[in-house]
Amino acid sequence: MAASAESAGVDADPATRTGAGRARGSDRACGDCDHEGDQVGGTARRRLLVTACALTVLAGPAAGSAYAAPGDREPVRGGSELSLEDVQKEVARLHARAESATDAYNGAEERAEKQLKAVKKLTKKIKVVGERRAKYKKTAGALARAQYRSGGMPDEARLMLRKNPESFMRDAVVMRKGQRAALGVITTLARTKSQLDEYAEEASSKWRKLEADRKLKKASKKKVEQDLERAEELESRLAKDELEKLRQLEDEAAWARQSQWLKSGVLDEISGKASKAGKRAIAYATNQIGKDYEWGAEGPRTFDCSGLTLRAWQAAGEEIPRTSQEQWKQLPRVPIRKMRPGDLIIYKRDASHVAMYVGGGEMVHAPRTGRQITIEGAGSLVIKGVVRPDK
Secondary structure (H helix, E strand, C coil), X not given: CHHHHHHCCCCCCHHHHHCCCCCECCCCCECCECCCCCCCHHHHHHHHHHHHHHHHCCCCCCCCCECCCCCCCCCCECCECCEHHHHHHHHHHHHHHHHHHXXXXXXXXXXXXXXXXXHHHHHHHHHHHHHHHHHHHHHHHHHHHHHHHCCCCCHHHHHHCXXXXXXXXXXXHHHHHHHHHHHHHHHHHHHHHHHXXXXXXXXXXXXXXXXXXHHHHHHHHHHHHHHHHHHHHHHHCCCHHXXXXXXXXXXXXXXXXXXXXXXXXXXXXXCCCCCHHHHHHHHHHHHCCCCEECCCCXXXXXXXXXXXXXXXXXXXXXXXXXXXXXXXXXXXXXXXXXXXXXXXXXXXXCCCEEEXXXXXXXEEECCCCCCECEEEECCCCCEEEEECCCC
C-alpha cells in the first residue's frame, strides 16, 4: 500500500504537469456534504472522498468545442480559434513557465544578496590589511633610511669597532633586537601583501558571480513578465461566461487529480501529527488566506508560493531556503505516508511549486498570479515529494 500511495501523485501525461487550476477545497460544497472549515480528522477525510468522487462525474464542455469570438476578436493561433480546453492548457503552461522563472529569479536574488554582503565584508578586510601594510611599509622605510645614514656599514662591522667591552655588549643586545624587529617588519609586509592578493582575488570572484546572478535575475524577470502578459492576453479575449467556464475547467482538472490521489488510499496511511513548530507554521500560513499571489513576494501583503512557506516557518522559528527548488534540495525528505501537518509538499517535475500540508488531505498555498492564497486538495497538483523543515 505504501508504494501505491507514494506514486499516486505521479501523472504520466505531460499536459497535466503544468499544475493548471486549483481545487477550492475550503470554499466549495456539493450535494449533501459540507466540508467548509473542517480540515483534519476522519470526518474531513470521508467528506473529501465523497466530494471528490461526486465532482468527477460532472460533465464538462465537449472535448473539441471551440469558444465563439466576441466582436471582431482576432484568432488566437494559426488563423483558427482555440477550444476552451486548449486555452486552459496554454494558460496553465504559461503560468507554469512563469513560476519556474520566478524560482530562478528568487534564487538569483538571494544569491546576489549574499554575494554583495560577502563583497562588502571583503572590502572592509582589504581596507584594514591595507592600512596595516602601509604602517609596516613606513617602518621598513625608516629602517632603510637609518641604514643609509650610517653609511651602509654592516651592523657586525660597526659592533667590532667599539672601543670597550661594555659598549660592545650593550650594542650587541641593541643590534640583536633591531635585527629581530627588521625581520618582523619584512615578514609582516610579505604576509599582508599575500592577504591583500588573496582578498582581492576572492572579492573579484564574488563580484563576477554577483554580476552573473544580476543578469540571470534580469532575464528571469523578463521571462516571467512575458509569459504572464501572454496568459493575460489569452484570457482577455474571453467573454465573462467563457472565463467562468475556463475556471471550471481548471477546477475540474484539479479535482480529477485529487480524486485519483484519494482513491489510492493514501489518507489511510497518513496519520502523523503536527509538531509544535508545525502548528505555528500552519497558523501563520492559514492566516494569510485570501491574500493575493504576487511573484517574487515574501509578504506581508502578498506572497508567492515559496515566499509563503518561508515566512510561515520563520514565524515558527525555523530558517529555510527561499525557493521551492532549494527547499526540495536542502530540507530532509520524508515519504508521503509519513507526512504530517506542517510539512512542505513539493510539486512539479522541476520542483517549482510548494505548499504546506494542513491535514485531512488538504494543503494551503499561493497558487499563481491572479489567484489568492487558499486551501486545496493536497493531490490537486502533481506531487514530487515531501520535505520537513523542523526535522
